[in-house]
Amino acid sequence: MVILFGTHPKYVEHDTGSVHPESPERLIAVRRGIESSCVKDAIKLFQPEAATLEELGRVHESSYIDALRRFCLMGGGMLDPDTVASVGSWDAAIYSAGAGLDAARKIRAGEADAAFLAVRPPGHHAVSDRAMGFCLINNIAVLAADLVAKGEKVLVFDYDAHHGNGTQEMFFEDPSVLYVSIHQYPQYPGTGRAREVGSGAGKGFTLNLPFHAATTGPSYMEALNRIVAPAVEAFAPTWTLISAGFDAHRRDPLTEMGLTSGDFCDLTLWVKQQTPSSKVIAFLEGGYDLSALEQSTAATLAALAGETTKPEPNSDGPIDFEMLKALEESRRRALSD
Numbered sequence: 305m306v307i308l309f310g311t312h313p314k315y316v317e318h319d320t321g322s323v324h325p326e327s328p329e330r331l332i333a334v335r336r337g338i339e340s341s342c343v344k345d346a347i348k349l350f351q352p353e354a355a356t357l358e359e360l361g362r363v364h365e366s367s368y369i370d371a372l373r374r375f376c377l378m379g380g381g382m383l384d385p386d387t388v389a390s391v392g393s394w395d396a397a398i399y400s401a402g403a404g405l406d407a408a409r410k411i412r413a414g415e416a417d418a419a420f421l422a423v424r425p426p427g428h429h430a431v432s433d434r435a436m437g438f439c440l441i442n443n444i445a446v447l448a449a450d451l452v453a454k455g456e457k458v459l460v461f462d463y464d465a466h467h468g469n470g471t472q473e474m475f476f477e478d479p480s481v482l483y484v485s486i487h488q489y490p491q492y493p494g495t496g497r498a499r500e501v502g503s504g505a506g507k508g509f510t511l512n513l514p515f516h517a518a519t520t521g522p523s524y525m526e527a528l529n530r531i532v533a534p535a536v537e538a539f540a541p542t543w544t545l546i547s548a549g550f551d552a553h554r555r556d557p558l559t560e561m562g563l564t565s566g567d568f569c570d571l572t573l574w575v576k577q578q579t580p581s582s583k584v585i586a587f588l589e590g591g592y593d594l595s596a597l598e599q600s601t602a603a604t605l606a607a608l609a610g611e612t613t614k615p616e617p618n619s620d621g622p623i624d625f626e627m628l629k630a631l632e633e634s635r636r637r638a639l640s641d
């Protein structure tokens with residue numbers, strides 16, 4: 305078993321200033337996750353190549369890519385009230401977007417079984433023509449679009465505590481990508497209601513599970529088994545991409561969800577077991593408590609290698625059947641409209 309761990313010195317040159325939660329220190333914590341995982345002998349480090357403009361152009365408008373590049377190289381600044389770019393951000397962004405493409409090439413060539421990509425800036429909020437929510441280029445979408453162009457069926461499983469509005473938007477009408485997101489609601493960015501199910505040919509291929517604050521692992525697992533499993537089984541993905549944001553950890557300072565790193569092990573194992581013939585690549589998204597990041601990375605690496613040793617026990621709490629019933633009903637109505 306070989307698990308690729310993709311990281312690059314350019315990722316820390318994305319300078320967000322001294323008080324921004326999306327800091328370079330996050331990657332140091334994530335890197336420590338290798339040492340504290342039970343599978344460090346299976347980890348193979350690699351430095352990804354950059355994505356090309358053509359590869360970025362599959363999901364982003366070329367005018368946006370040009371403007372972003374110029375903005376960074378001119379010194380950067382604020383792209384929106386939350387999102388910062390610096391001189392180093394352009395390279396950080398294109399080498400982050402390239403990480404997925406590179407990992408997929410290596411997995412396809414038989415060099416590894418799965419990959420974890422410790423990238424920054426994160427990607428899932430970036431929309432086709434705009435940076436937002438700490439995200440410049442939508443890393444996971446760049447790979448998903450490349451795989452779709454190769455005829456693959458791609459499950460994007462997004463357990464970041466925020467809804468991945470950018471990823472949803474890019475594949476909203478595309479039946480080759482099943483986008484599944486579990487997130488706190490209401491929360492930034494305000495999208496991700498259960499009734500958002502995709503449109504046109506993509507109707508039914510977006511599956512949102514907006515959860516109340518403080519939701520714990522048992523409700524996550526119940527939702528996965530009851531609502532997500534049938535959709536994933538019917539879709540039969542050939543690739544599974546995980547938006548591995550660890551800000552649903554209960555110690556995260558930006559959100560109010562109730563998970564532990566032990567739960568991230570189970571979420572990752574669950575999706576691996578549901579897609580036995582699929583190749584798996586996890587992309588770092590959010591996660592702003594440094595010790596939670598380290599432990600959650602360790603847990604996710606273990607799960608990617610098929611191990612269940614957990615740095616922390618799972619969270620506990622009653623299953624919120626009422627919440628699950630309400631969102632199932634809302635989805636059912638949207639699908640029959």
Ligand SMILES: [Zn+2]
Nearest residue numbers: 464466551590
């Ligand atoms: Zn997040």
